[in-house]
Amino acid sequence: MKKHSFSLAQKLWILVSIVMVVVLSVSYGMTQYLYKKIYVEDVEESLIQEGLRLADEYKGGELTNELKEKVSWYNEISESEVILVNDPKELSACLPFEVTHESLIGAKEREQLINGEIITKIGYEKQFDRNIMGVIVPLLDEKRLKGILYLYIPLASVQEVFKEANLIITFVSLAVGASAILFGQRIVKKLTTPLNEMERVAYQMSKGNFSEKVNVQSNDEIGRLGVAFNQMSEALKEEDERRKEFLGNVSHELRTPISYIKGYSEAILDGTVSNQEDAEKYLRLIHREAGRMQRLVRDLLDLAQLEGKSLPMDLQPLALAQLIEEALAKFEPFLQEKKLSFKKNLDPDIIIMGDQDRIEQVIQNIVENAIRYSPEHGEISVSLIKSKGDTCTIAIQDKGIGIPKKDLHRIGERFFRIDKARTRQHGGTGLGIAIVQKIVQLHKGDFSIESEEGKGTTVYIKLPVVK
DSSP states (O other), rough: OOOOOOOOHEEEEEHHHHHHHHHHHHHHHHHHHHHIIIIIIHHHHHHHHHHHHHHHHHSSSSHHHHHHHHHHHHHHHHHSSSEESSSSGGGGHHSSSSSSSSOOSSSHHHHHHTTTTEEEEEETTTTTTTEEEEEEEEEEEEEEEEEEEEEEEOOOOOOHTTTHHHHHHHHHHHHHHHHHHHHHHHHHHHHHHHHHHHHHHHHHHHOOOOOOOOOOOOHHHHHHHHHHHHHHHHHHHOOOHHHHHHHHHHHHHHHHHHHHHHHHHHHHHTTOOHHHHHHHHHHHHHHHHHHHHHHHHHHEEEEEETTTOOOOOOOEEEEHHHHHHHHTTHHHHHHHHHHTTEEEEOOOOOEEEEEHHHHHHHHHHHHHHHHSOTTTEEEEEEEEESSSSEEEEEEEEEESSSSOGGGGGGSSSTOOSHHHHHHOOOOOOOHHHHHHHHHHHHOOOOEEEETTTTEEEEEEEEOOOOO
């Protein structure tokens, strides 16, 4: 069985309706309260005071004709009806109408009257077509009930009491109701329109279309949510483009070595290679391309682990100058090949908390690039100094080809190369700087590059030191 679900607009309209019902109920309740508190209680108090004033005329003993005449005279000038009765049991018979409530004077009421209590009763009477209020005041001679005074008056209805205010109340109620509907309609539309828009855009995003945007028309929470939604859409679009570019780059990087390996191996297998020298040449090419693929897969794996923070870091105190010296020593053969030299300025007192293998990988990647792009007989400067605060700075400077200003901001993007043909010739994967940046980031450090085309490049790595 399908479960019925209300839309947000329906829920908001239900809420508006509930608020209106509550407001009207409270208004009705307040009217009834004011009717009882102001009017009914005022009538009751007025009848009691009249009854007490008349009871003061009774001085005890039997009811005299003089008292009866006074009561009769007061009955004529008073708005209320006043009856003087010798025997309370005969009160109902003395009334010129029948009251629908229980007997006016029962055993319980008689006991109350003997105790000097005043009794108030309200009952419906057909003759008046309304409720009447009656007040029974006892006439006591010591502890004997000699008679009672019964004063009653028809009660006006709520509508009659508030007759003058009825027009105002009706007008205000209609105005409040109409305002609530119009205001509710605007609120519902204001809340649901951008949410419906977000739902539409989210559906388009799920289909891979990131060009749709939410039309933001307010600066409240809904508006800020719309802005955040657009920012998320833009970020997803960029990430999707990077993903496609990444897959394209991986495919491109693998296609060339695979083509070489396949072509050279087929040439050997089908006998196209006629002599041992050519066969060895082809095997060396296959080995070179296999090495390129191996480096590419290794760098991709490292980058994926670093970005996912799934690669554990073995942090320990490191003498950074010594680590740099050991890393640089591995490049001696390459320096001799290009007739390059290192100029070193390393502070031996700097200690950091780091992963030895990863920090060494950072140094190697940057120095490898510096050697690759430096001209022969050049010099590469490597320095390690204490910086301001609790940090140190590694600076690696070359006098090579430099980086064009327009490309400087893209350094660190996966597979980005300034000179793709030149880089492939030297065996780079285009992932080295991206890996460096991630390692530095995981060590809570900063990475930056300064470069000028034709004059060289300087890489700065800032790392926290052990206090």
